Amino acid sequence: MEERKMKNMKKLVALLLAMCIATSLVGCGSQKSETPDNVGEVSSANPVSDDQAAADEVAKLIDAIYVQERNENTDEQCEAAKAAWDALTDAQKELVSGEFADPDYFGRDTGDASKDDPRNGDEIGENELLVVSFGTSFNDSRVADIKSIEDALQEAYPDWSVRRAFTAQIIINHVQARDGEKIDNVQQALDRAVENGVKNLVIQPTHLMYGAEYDELAETVESYQDKFESVQIAAPLLGDVGTDATVINEDKKAVAEAVTAEAVKTAGYQTLDEAKADGVAFVFMGHGTSHTAKVSYSQMQAQMEALGYDNVFIGTVEGEPEATACDAVIESIKEAGYKKVILRPLMVVAGDHANNDMAGDDADSWKSMFNASGAFESVNTQIAGLGRLPAIHELYVAHTGAVIDQ
Numbered sequence: 001m002e003e004r005k006m007k008n009m010k011k012l013v014a015l016l017l018a019m020c021i022a023t024s025l026v027g028c029g030s031q032k033s034e035t036p037d038n039v040g041e042v043s044s045a046n047p048v049s050d051d052q053a054a055a056d057e058v059a060k061l062i063d064a065i066y067v068q069e070r071n072e073n074t075d076e077q078c079e080a081a082k083a084a085w086d087a088l089t090d091a092q093k094e095l096v097s098g099e100f101a102d103p104d105y106f107g108r109d110t111g112d113a114s115k116d117d118p119r120n121g122d123e124i125g126e127n128e129l130l131v132v133s134f135g136t137s138f139n140d141s142r143v144a145d146i147k148s149i150e151d152a153l154q155e156a157y158p159d160w161s162v163r164r165a166f167t168a169q170i171i172i173n174h175v176q177a178r179d180g181e182k183i184d185n186v187q188q189a190l191d192r193a194v195e196n197g198v199k200n201l202v203i204q205p206t207h208l209m210y211g212a213e214y215d216e217l218a219e220t221v222e223s224y225q226d227k228f229e230s231v232q233i234a235a236p237l238l239g240d241v242g243t244d245a246t247v248i249n250e251d252k253k254a255v256a257e258a259v260t261a262e263a264v265k266t267a268g269y270q271t272l273d274e275a276k277a278d279g280v281a282f283v284f285m286g287h288g289t290s291h292t293a294k295v296s297y298s299q300m301q302a303q304m305e306a307l308g309y310d311n312v313f314i315g316t317v318e319g320e321p322e323a324t325a326c327d328a329v330i331e332s333i334k335e336a337g338y339k340k341v342i343l344r345p346l347m348v349v350a351g352d353h354a355n356n357d358m359a360g361d362d363a364d365s366w367k368s369m370f371n372a373s374g375a376f377e378s379v380n381t382q383i384a385g386l387g388r389l390p391a392i393h394e395l396y397v398a399h400t401g402a403v404i405d406q
Contacts, residue, residue, distance in 0.1 A: 051092045058084045059098030065173040066100040070185060078177035082106065106178050111140030113179035116147055117164075120184050120192065124161035126199040129153060129400065130189055132217055133206040135166030136351030137174040145349040145387030149206055152393035153400055160202065160404070165189035167213055186217060190224050199229040204400045206348050206387065207236040208286065211293040232403035237348065237386070237395060238296050245298035251395060252296075252303045258391035259284060260304075260312055263344050266382050276311045279377075281338035283329060284346035285358050285366060288316025297324050300346070311338060314346065315366070317357045326366055330373050339377045341370055348392075350385035359383055 061081035065074065085093070085106045096103050116139060119131075131150045136142050146164075154162040165186045166172050175181050184192060193201055203221060207213050214236055225231055239251030260272060263282050269275040275282070286297055298321050301314040313332055319325030323332075333341060343366055345354040358366045359381040370379040386392045 051089075052095055054088060055092050055095035055097070058088060059096050059101035061085075062096070062101035062105050062177075063098045065177060066170055067173070068169045070169050070172075070188075074173060075176075078173055082177050105174065110138040111143070113139045113175070113181050115139070115143045116181060117150075118181055118183045119150060119162060119164040120182065120189075121163075122192065122196050124163070124196055124198070126197065127160045128193050128196070128198040128201050129157060129160040129162045130165055130193065130201060130203045131162060131206060132165045132167060132186060132189075132203055133349070134213060135168045135171040135175075135183070136349045137171050137178070138349075138351045138355065139175075139179070141350045141354075141385060142175075145385035146206065149348075149387050149393060149396055152390075152397060153204060156397045157400065157404065163189060163193070167217065186220050190221070190227075194224070194227045201228045201231045202234065202400060202403055203232070204234045204396060205236050206396070208346075208348060209236050209238045209293045209296040210241050211289050211291045211296075215291075232406065234396075234399040234403045236399075237392065238300070239399075241293050241296055242299060245295055246302050247295075248299055248303045248306060252300055253307070254391060254395055255386065256300060256303045256307060256309070256312075258389050259344070259346065259386060260307075260309055262384070262389055263342060263382060266344075266384070267342055267380075272309060272311065279337075279339040281311045281313060281333045281336065281341050283313045283315050283333070283341060283343050283366075285315045285317065285343060285353075286324070286346040287353060288318030288320045288324060290318075290320055294320050297321055297346075311336070317353055326369050330370060330375065334373075334375045339375075341376050341379045342382060343367060343370070343379065344382040345385060348385055348387045350383050354383050354385070 058081065061077070061084055065077050065081055085096075088096075093103050093107060096105075131153060133146050136146070150162050150164060163184075165184045165188070167186055169185055172183050172185055175183060203217070205214055205217055218233060221231060221233060235251075237251065238255060239249050242249070260282065263284075264272050264275055267275060267280065269278070269280075284300075286300075288294065288297065297314050297316055301323075304312040304314065313329050314324055315326060315329040316324040319328075322328060343358055345358060347354060356362070356365065360367070362368060363372070367379055367381055370376060
């Protein structure tokens with residue numbers, strides 16, 4: 001009993017120390033991270049409210065780093081949030097809830113981060129190949145879907161040093177706070193390249209299309225043009241967008257064939273026709289966008305039809321274009337008469353959208369909405385990104401080669 005009391009006291013002391021450190025840091029860079037003077041105070045008169053106060057303090061620290069802009073205190077804020085979380089009891093951890101914070105932020109097991117490589121080393125020579133991804137905090141997916149692309153590019157171009165950058169600071173902060181892995185954002189990566197004396201810089205985005213993320217990347221890179229002898233940005237996965245929904249190309253054809261073949265194999269069928277005869281429809285769920293590049297999703301549907309893939313449907317989380325919204329896809333599959341559905345992401349990385357928006361248990365996930373429709377005998381999911389497929393690696397290698405060989 002005394003030993004348990006001592007352990008609890010040590011946890012309490014550690015928590016208070018973490019709170020003291022964190023309170024001085026959280027306010028830097030964001031007003032919403034400011035905390036009242038009495039947050040974190042512990043009163044033995046009300047242990048329930050004490051637990052909630054401790055959890056609320058951690059929630060504030062998490063919310064403070066759940067931001068898209070890095071500031072001079074980000075490293076310290078990430079460290080403080082993790083220290084405060086570690087000091088909580090298991091019961092207190094379950095009480096963590098904020099604008100963005102929840103127990104899963106630190107508590108969810110997403111795999112072994114040590115298998116990843118942030119690729120942020122220095123002294124790399126004159127030729128750098130910077131692979132830019134949105135990013136994911138799911139460790140296993142980051143290794144399978146992003147690192148594997150980087151590895152393939154490094155193998156294909158041994159005279160170039162492959163480095164990494166993520167565009168999502170929110171994800172960078174999450175991985176750093178939880179796992180201690182520091183990944184560069186785009187500006188950090190470009191500054192690092194300048195400091196390393198890189199002369200020739202090739203940037204390969206892992207983005208699906210020429211959308212908003214690609215535009216923002218190009219704008220940032222433009223301000224660094226005079227820092228290098230040459231700077232080139234390679235094409236995204238699906239290649240040129242085209243003018244309307246009927247325009248398809250070899251890149252889209254290759255992606256359509258690769259993801260369909262893998263989905264069929266994973267589902268245990270020999271061919272797509274065999275799955276069709278069994279009443280199975282495959283739904284490949286992308287992100288969706290309001291950008292003009294959203295036509296790419298319609299083009300992917302056109303590509304499936306051109307290949308004769310009648311039981312393959314394209315959907316998007318954001319429901320843009322409208323025909324790719326969940327309810328529209330459900331109606332299309334019902335009209336076609338399929339009774340079994342397999343959901344799989346049309347995304348380079350199987351991250352939050354794949355695990356939660358597609359395959360999650362909440363009522364608004366695609367799996368739940370398909371089941372709630374009552375129209376299907378079974379609804380199954382395959383959580384795997386495009387980035388782990390060898391055929392996709394080959395496309396990125398080709399896109400990179402197109403600018404290296406110019």
